[in-house]
Amino acid sequence: MPDVRTEAQTSGGRSPAVVRLTPLLVALFPSAERRLEVEAGSVAELVDALDARWPGMRDRICDSSPAIRRHMNVFVDGRRASLATPLRPGADVFILTAISGG
Amino acid sequence: MSKKVMVLLGTKKGAFILESDAARADWRLRGPYCETWPMNHVAADPATGAIYGAGGNEWFGPAVWKSTDHGESWSHSSQGLAYEPGQEPISTVWSLAAAHGRLYAGVQPAGLFVSDDGGESWSHIDGLQKHPSRPEWNPGGAGLILHSLVVDPQDAKRIWVGISSAGVFHTQDGGETWEPRNTGVRCDYFPEDQRYPEFGQCVHCLVMAPGGSGRLYQQNHCGMYRSDDGGRSWDSIEAGLPSSFGFPAATHPRDPETLFLVPLNGDIAGRYMPDAKAAVWRTRDGGASWSDQRQGLPQQNAFFNVLRQAMAVDALEPAGVYFGTGSGEVYASADEGGSFTRIAEHLPTISSVETLVVDA
Numbered sequence: 058m059p060d061v062r063t064e065a066q067t068s069g070g071r072s073p074a075v076v077r078l079t080p081l082l083v084a085l086f087p088s089a090e091r092r093l094e095v096e097a098g099s100v101a102e103l104v105d106a107l108d109a110r111w112p113g114m115r116d117r118i119c120d121s122s123p124a125i126r127r128h129m130n131v132f133v134d135g136r137r138a139s140l141a142t143p144l145r146p147g148a149d150v151f152i153l154t155a156i157s158g159g
Numbered sequence: 160m161s162k163k164v165m166v167l168l169g170t171k172k173g174a175f176i177l178e179s180d181a182a183r184a185d186w187r188l189r190g191p192y193c194e195t196w197p198m199n200h201v202a203a204d205p206a207t208g209a210i211y212g213a214g215g216n217e218w219f220g221p222a223v224w225k226s227t228d229h230g231e232s233w234s235h236s237s238q239g240l241a242y243e244p245g246q247e248p249i250s251t252v253w254s255l256a257a258a259h260g261r262l263y264a265g266v267q268p269a270g271l272f273v274s275d276d277g278g279e280s281w282s283h284i285d286g287l288q289k290h291p292s293r294p295e296w297n298p299g300g301a302g303l304i305l306h307s308l309v310v311d312p313q314d315a316k317r318i319w320v321g322i323s324s325a326g327v328f329h330t331q332d333g334g335e336t337w338e339p340r341n342t343g344v345r346c347d348y349f350p351e352d353q354r355y356p357e358f359g360q361c362v363h364c365l366v367m368a369p370g371g372s373g374r375l376y377q378q379n380h381c382g383m384y385r386s387d388d389g390g391r392s393w394d395s396i397e398a399g400l401p402s403s404f405g406f407p408a409a410t411h412p413r414d415p416e417t418l419f420l421v422p423l424n425g426d427i428a429g430r431y432m433p434d435a436k437a438a439v440w441r442t443r444d445g446g447a448s449w450s451d452q453r454q455g456l457p458q459q460n461a462f463f464n465v466l467r468q469a470m471a472v473d474a475l476e477p478a479g480v481y482f483g484t485g486s487g488e489v490y491a492s493a494d495e496g497g498s499f500t501r502i503a504e505h506l507p508t509i510s511s512v513e514t515l516v517v518d519a
Contacts, residue, residue, distance in 0.1 A: 081218065084194055085235065113236060117219040120248035121241035128218045158217035 072146030074103065079153045082118070086111040095150075100131055101140040103150065118152060128158025163519040164473055165229065166481050166489065166502075167210060169198035169511035174212050176230045177503055180519060183479055183493040186502040192233055193224045197251070199306075200468050203515035204257030204277075210515065211278055213264060215251020223252055223264055225278045229517070239281035240264070240272055250302075254468070258310035265305030269296065269322045271334060284334035287320065292339065292358050299323030299361050299380070306467055307365035309375070319365060319375065319390055326360035327377065327390050340390030347381040364408045364467045368415035376418050376446070378408040378467075383420060385446050396446025401433040407470035411495070412478050416445045419472070419480055419496060421465040430464050437461040439470075439480065441496045455499035456490060463488070468511035475516060483509025 073094040083089045089111050097103040108115035120126050124140065131138045132151040144150070166177040166186075173191030198214040212224035212233070222235040241249060247268055254265035262274040264281065270288055272281040287293075287305075296303060300323075307321030316333040319340070326341040339358040346354050346361070361380035368374035375386040377393070382403045384393040397403045402422045411417035420440045424433045432438070437456035440449045463484040473479035480492040480499075487506035490499045 081194075085219065113238060116222070116237045116241075120220060121244055121246070122248055123244055126218065126220055154218040 073097075074144045074146075074148040074150050076103065076107075076150040076152065081154050082114070082152065085117060086114060089114070097144055099140070099144055100125075100133065100138050100142045100150075103144060104140065128155045129153070130155045161519040162475065163517050164475065164479065165203075165210075165515045165517070166471075166473075166491070167201040167203060167230075167511075167513045167515060168483055168489065168503075168506065168509055169201040169212065169214070169468070170483075170487070170507040170509050171197050172507035174198045174201045174224070174230070175503075175506060176210075177489060179502075181475055181516075183473075183475075183491060184500075186491070188503055189230060191507075192226070192230055193235070196222075196224075198224075198510060199251060199253045200255050200511040200513075202255045202257070202511070202513040204262065205474075205515065206257065206260070207277070208515070208517060209257075209277060211255050211257070211262065213252035213255045215249075215267070221249045221252045221266060223255070223262075223274075223278045223281075229515075236279055237281070238279065239283070240266070242270065242283070253304045253306045254308045256308035256310050258312065259315035261315070263308050263310065263318070265308050265320060267302050267304040268298075269303045269305040269325065271305060271308075271318075271320060273334075286330065286335040287328065287337050290328065290337050292325065295359070296322065296325035297359065307362065307377075309365055309367045311367075311373070313371055317389075319367075321362040321365035321377065323363070324359060324361035324380070326358045327362050327365055328358075329390055340386075341393070342391060343393035343395075344377070344379055344384055345381040363406045366408050366410050366418075368410050368418075369413055370415040372415055374415050374445075376408050376410065378405050378420060380404065380426060383408075383422075383446065396442070399449040400440055401438075401451075404430070405465075406467040407465055407482065409470045409472050409480065412472055412474045414443075416443055417495070418442050418446060419470060421470060421482060423464055429462070432461040432463065435459060435461045437463075437490075439482065439492075439496050439499070452492070452496040452499070454497065455492075455501075466508075466510055468513075469509050471512045471514050473514040473516055479514070481512050481514065483512045485509070 073096040162181040168175040173195040175190030200213040215221040222237040309319040311317035405422040438451040463486040470482040489503040
């Protein structure tokens with residue numbers, strides 16, 4: 058089971074991915090945070106973890122194909138990712154709205 | 160007890176609410192709500208007072224928004240609001256109807272969902288998708304959308320839907336089986352000898368008259384129609400109107416003979432007010448005759464349209480009539496269309512207008 062922690066909850070010794078969420082996404086979930094750390098092996102697992110913590114967030118990031126939504130972008134270590142993209146320990150993840158959807 | 164009227168607006172950039180006392184002379188605007196998502200339909204459940212917003216965002220996909228405090232705060236959900244993996248995903252929610260304790264939602268691409276927990280979670284009524292005509296449904300200008308939802312107030316199992324441009328479909332068993340109900344409705348865009356097909360009509364708006372007779376009215380891409388047999392057959396009521404084209408239709412809250420339409424100048428003529436002069440057309444005799452209601456409406460340079468869900472009445476006596484324009488204005492009548500006042504302007508394109516009357 059992926060593990061989601063905010064920065065303050067992170068203990069030493071492990072290297073969770075550092076995840077930043079677009080403010081537009083955070084605004085849809087009252088308790089959501091813009092920056093958090095998540096232990097997950099792939100983008101799909103990361104989305105599972107976000108949805109477990111903030112129910113419904115998966116539907117905002119992914120469609121029912123299932124795939125990352127056409128106008129959402131997930132960047133992993135600077136490269137656009139898919140749900141299958143693996144996350145290395147300490148990966149740098151941004152979940153952003155694409156300019157094409159605006 | 161005195162009453163308060165809320166006019167619920169869905170716009171391309173969020174939901175708004177106009178509010179007045181029962182005199183309907185002084186209006187206050189609130190919003191935008193729903194994080195400025197495009198909202199196709201904002202409507203209330205009069206039984207609970209909850210306000211729901213149907214929409215979809217290019218980034219975040221479809222959702223139904225909900226407010227239980229008359230719009231002050233909102234939440235959203237799309238739990239279960241999805242087709243099976245591999246199917247074309249739902250892009251947006253187009254229409255809502257609250258009836259018999261349930262909430263229905265029509266989506267794009269066309270399909271019907273229902274919620275039994277006030278919009279928290281949804282189930283697909285997949286009988287409509289299983290209709291044998293489904294592979295032949297073609298989208299209208301706004302896409303393949305289920306935009307009109309009529310639930311029989313006397314029988315929860317009887318539902319009519321309007322799909323552009325598949326036509327009107329009806330179920331008598333709560334959604335398991337459906338049949339097209341388009342007999343008598345033209346398709347001017349088909350070859351001359353194929354203009355009355357079983358399905359494929361471009362229904363623009365489908366509404367039910369009050370009073371329990373089951374009478375239906377529809378504004379179609381190709382004419383205005385009335386049905387007195389649950390949609391099994393339709394009769395044209397467009398004689399006396401300035402065109403056969405328009406989008407919204409609104410029934411009177413109590414009189415089944417009264418209907419309000421906003422004909423536009425034509426589907427290939429610009430789709431704005433005929434002669435650029437705004438009018439609501441009202442019948443008091445079920446469509447046998449029409450009168451143009453213009454008092455208070457702009458009579459020059461009115462190059463706006465009124466979209467399919469952007470006209471409504473309220474439940475007061477006399478009934479209020481409201482419509483919102485593509486150019487972001489809202490006009491209101493407190494005397495059943497006798498005269499209008501502009502009660503909002505400079506809003507985003509208005510997709511829907513509904514009303515909610517509550518105790519003040």
